[in-house]
Amino acid sequence: MSNVEFAEKKRVTRRGSFLANIEQVMTWVGLEAVIAPNYPTDTNDRRTLSLSRMARVYRIKQ
Incomplete structure (x- = not known):
């Protein structure tokens, strides 16, 4: 087998x-639209997770 086939x-x-x-079950765009106005933005002392990553991690842990 070639490397491409493998x-x-x-x-x-x-x-x-x-x-x-x-990914198929959840409507991430709709969920993010609801959360976005209340989600904190980056501050000088601490970076926040991206909204899409945070929503996926939170939902999978539920």
């Missing part, structure tokens, strides 16, 4: 399939 045959992990299912 790269295309990646094994689908449980984590990968779970995250793919979550």
Whole structure:
């Protein structure tokens, strides 16, 4: 097999399939639109997570 063919045959992990299912189920754009007005922005002393990353991490932990 060539390297290109081998790269295309990646094994689908449980984590990968779970995250793919979550992406299909959740409407992230709508959720982010609701959260965005209340989400803090970066300050000089502390960087915040991006809104999309924070929403995904929070939802997966629920």
